[in-house]
Amino acid sequence: MLPDTPAKALIFDMDGTIVDNMRFHDDAWERWYGGHGLPFERATFSAQTAGMAIPDIIGPHFPGADVAELDRLAEEKESVYRETYRPHVAALTGLVGLLDRARSHDVPMAVGTAAAPPNIALILDTLALRERFTTIVSPSQGYRGKPHPDMFLAAAERMGVAPGDCIVFEDAPNGVEAARRAGMRAVAILTMLDAGAFAGFDNVVASVKDFAALDGHPALRFG
Structure with a gap:
């Protein structure tokens, strides 16, 4: 059973999560x-x-x-x-507001994505989001892709936070499984699939269409 505690770090998948692409x-x-x-x-x-x-x-x-x-x-x-x-590059609804809220609580954030560096640049630099994140982890740095937990564990280590204190945002079962293997809670972002696709995961604490739906959500609290 994963802890129901305030998040001390956030980890974002990119494709289908930061953007609906x-x-x-x-x-x-x-x-x-x-x-x-x-x-x-x-x-x-x-x-x-x-x-x-x-x-x-x-x-x-x-x-x-x-x-x-x-x-x-x-x-x-x-x-x-x-x-x-x-x-067509555009941030998913409510993303910037969540990033602002996390920063106001001094909660570090990371990106863990299978995307190649030019694809990461297309999204994060077009949206001027790169500086928001403590670290960006991808297979280009030698890590295995999802469902292996490697990228998420590396992100937690770089942020200096225990895996159980992280919340991962993911749109795909492979990503939620990677979070589960890492011992992390996950929020399913329903840009690609409906909530039923994530029903079998015991680490999913919320399933939402976008980040605006997390405003005031009890599963996403900052200490």
């Missing part, structure tokens, strides 16, 4: 899969793969590819995503 990723993936003559199940793809490192997603399709080739294949997809999403 997963349909743009799906569009890019559908184009990429089609271009390589591979079947694409759009209805289930994001729920199954969101939060994973891209080499883990595409690697099984190219078992003989080395790291450089996998990076090249990944960039094919990512460049399409950035081109199409760039004009």
